[in-house]
Amino acid sequence: MKDAMTFEAILEDYFLNKFLREATEWSYRKVVKTFIEFNKGYILPESVTRTDVLKWRRYVLNDQGLSKRTWNNKVTHMRAIYNHAISNGMINIPDNPFNQVIVKPDIKRKKTLSGEQMKKIDLIMERKIELEDMGVNDPRPNALEPAWFWMTVIETLKYTGMRQNQLLHLRLCDIDLKLGIIELRAEGSKNHREHRVPVTARLRPRLEQLYHRAVQRGAKKGDQLFNINRFTQNKKRMTKAKNMDHPPLRAFFRRLSKECHCDVSPHRFRHTIATDLMKRPERSLNDVQMLLGHSSVAVTLEYVEANMDNLRRNLESAYAA
Incomplete structure (x- = not known):
């Protein structure tokens, strides 16, 4: 049988x-x-x-x-x-039991991070970095450590809008500090396309620090750039050959959300940068589309939160006495 x-x-x-x-x-x-x-x-x-x-x-x-x-x-x-x-004849049933069981989803507005929330994130992480520099570390496992590493993760997401999967797929050879360019790999992109993002002046110092510290720990050009296993004090993770995957990233953002008393996630940084760029007077939808690596402008528009201040001003102007 x-x-x-x-x-x-x-x-x-x-x-x-x-x-x-x-x-x-x-x-x-x-x-x-x-x-x-x-x-x-x-x-x-x-x-x-x-x-x-x-x-x-x-x-x-x-x-x-x-x-x-x-x-x-x-x-x-x-x-x-x-x-x-x-x-493929692996099971013998007449119909797929998972057909026609989806439900119509609620359409929710895209979530961004406010200026105050951004400041709170920076303050919490900068304080944590200060304590680490003073040699004060949490005796228990702490998902925010090492803080300098996670601050680099935050600023990379904040100033490039890349997805977390793209960040995890970055290799040292994808970072061109001379030209100020990051090459995002097709295998890390949702649409399986390669594209580039610039290294801004605010991002450069931390990215350079991470790059050089990784090289000092023996990382080669083809090795993963964002690999916490090179820098953690947790002996269970101190395996240089092992790449960092999603679980440490998720644990970090869970702990950061708890510390900030608000939801913080990689995708919120992505929506925030798109919205902030579109608020600028010299805004360009094509620039935002290029930064996010979208194949369609329609997709890019889904990432942009409505500018309530502009809408309020226009309404007040329309009904001014």
């Missing part, structure tokens, strides 16, 4: 055929893991019914309180691996 097909076996075959990014594979595994955990730790793909999926939907949206977009993202992942398993 043939052994029953497992989710792990389907995932492995799916990854073999699709050749996905490492981060994408991780997201598929995470979604499958949460579905299995919802079903008490074990369920076979062939036994899943539409009712099981609808119960999971209710749990995700009502009990966990996650967003409709998060649910739809889970559905997209699960539907893809089921389509693969069905079309």
Whole structure:
């Protein structure tokens, strides 16, 4: 009798055929893991019914309180691996149980960081850097350490608008300090396109510091630039050969959000720089599109938050006595 097909076996075959990014594979595994955990730790793909999926939907949206977009993202992942398993004869079911279970998402305004929030972030991180320079370190594991490294992460996101995945894919050879250019790799970009961003005067000192410290620790041209494992005091992470991945980045932003009493994320810096550039008198939509690496101006416009001050002035002018 043939052994029953497992989710792990389907995932492995799916990854073999699709050749996905490492981060994408991780997201598929995470979604499958949460579905299995919802079903008490074990369920076979062939036994899943539409009712099981609808119960999971209710749990995700009502009990966990996650967003409709998060649910739809889970559905997209699960539907893809089921389509693969069905079309390749790995499981014998008539229909994909994840068809027609998405929900219409709420359209929310893009989130930016205010000037006050930006100042608070800088003050918290600069104070942390001062304490480190004085030799004062948290005896317990602290996701904000080393602060100079994480401040470089913040300023790179703040002054370039790059995505976190693009930052993690940066290699030393992608930084041209002489020309003041950062080459963003296709494998780190959402649209799989390479593009360049400039190194501004405010970003340069910290970027140079990170680059030279990485070289001093033995980093080569083809090595990852933003790799906390070179600089951390955490012995579990002190493996120079291991690249930094998303978990340390997520842990840092969770802790920073807690310290700042507001949500801080890489994507908020991206929306903020787009909005700030469009507020300037010499604004250029093409410049913002080029900076963010969008293939369409329409996508760029989605990143720009409405200028409430201009709107207020125009309204007041229109109804002036």
